[in-house]
Amino acid sequence: MCVSRFIPLSFVIFAVLIFYRMNTGLVSENKASAAIPANIVMSGIRSTGFLHLGNYFGAIRNYVKMQESYECYFMVADLHSLTTHPDTKELRQNVHRVLAENIACGLNPDKAAIFCQSHVFETSELYLYLNMLAYKGELEKTVTFKEKARENPNNVNAGLLTYPVLQAADILLHRAVYVPVGKDQEQHLEMARNFANRFNHRYGEVFPEPVAFNFSEELIKIPSLDGTGKMSKSVNQNATLYLSDDDDTIRKKVMKAKTDGGPTQENSIKPDYIENIFLLLKLVSDEGFVKQQEEAYNNCSIRYGDLKKQLAEDMVNFISPIREKTSEILNDEKYLEQVMKKGAEKARESAGKTMGIVRQAMGLNYF
Ligand code: TYM
DSSP states (O other), X not given: XXXXXXXXXXXXXXXXXXXXXXXXXXXXHHHHHTSOOSOEEEEEEESSSOOBHHHIIIIIHHHHHHTTTSEEEEEEEHHHHHTTOOOOTTHHHHHHHHHHHHHHTTOOTTTSEEEEGGGOTHHHHHHHHHHTTSOHHHHHTOHHHHHHHHHOGGGOOHHHHTHHHHHXXXXXXXXXXXXXXXXXXXXXXXXXHHHHHHHHHHHOSOOOOOEEEOSSSSOOOOBOTTSSSBOOSSSOGGGSOBTTOOHHHHHHHHHTSOOOXXXXXXXXXXXXXXXXXXXXXXXXXXXXXXXXXHHHHXXXXXXXXXXXXXXXXXXXXXXXXXXXXXXHHHTOHHHHHHHHHHHHHHHHHHHHHHHHHHHHHHTOOOO
16 A cells, blocks of 8 residues: 555656656766667778779679668778878779769669768777777788788788778778678678677677678679689789770670680589689579570580670670769769768768767766
């Protein structure tokens, strides 16, 4: 009896107190917004050259699908470009090209924030804090650092060493969970998770664990046509199909793709370079044709010349509309500037919110 008289009274006092604190701003906004959102997507592409089929199938194809149902942040990683390309003379034109190629592939500035990394100043602040949680030993062991240091021994700068920290800052700044990337970015994503966990452990749960994402089960690596590595913006250019290649160049490159005399035993295992050609075929060619070629391979009647001719035509049909759309977009600099501006505003809004939470978690909010 006594209890039932007290409960409503204490409840009323509690409710009045909460109402008062909310109206006077005393309920911490950061606490309220600190809940980790679950549907945020972030990714980026460096402005170091022309985009290729690897960028499309490893990354952009996923961006285009994800913009339909997630909150997406896609950027041109111009700051990352400076780690290997310190000359900025061509930067503006490269940034414009990456933006135009992304839009030509189907990215929509009304659905996703499409922006430039250097316009989001908050990135540098988070990069600084995360640098204190990254260790020299692990950075030196990163595969991409070792590769880049080997390729360019005269420019092994601190930015190159801390490249994965900057990438983690890009992702964590939006508290993104899904990061659509190709297979080559797996290690960077693992490092981003480590930095997020270290931060959370030291300062409290702020960041989700970001994961590398691809719509099919596995991350993709698009191989180069000569069977020696992957398609790339800067190396292996004759064995890489660019989204800007003209029709004849596409045909020539495909016809030169590495093959051999064909299998001599039924149902034999395909060598890597033949597997690569079948992978490309599956991406752009008709299902019936792929099936027919698989059968021809298995019964040793395959004719690589015919296969490559068809693959070349299918590549031309795939790439040429993107190339044409890109040049249209590139002619409209005003439009590209508007896209970047709108994207930067959205990205900075999200970044600002995260940095409020970060500073509070770290105890840097002195007033
Ligand atoms: P970058 O510019 O090298 O490549 C951009 C995207 O394309 C993918 N990719 C490939 N996928 C399959 N096969 C290939 N041959 C191939 N080549 C490239 C890459 O995996 C990537 O998804 N560090 C990043 C840029 C970056 C970033 C980020 C990515 C900066 N900040 C934050 C994600 C989130 C890079 O160098 O990508």
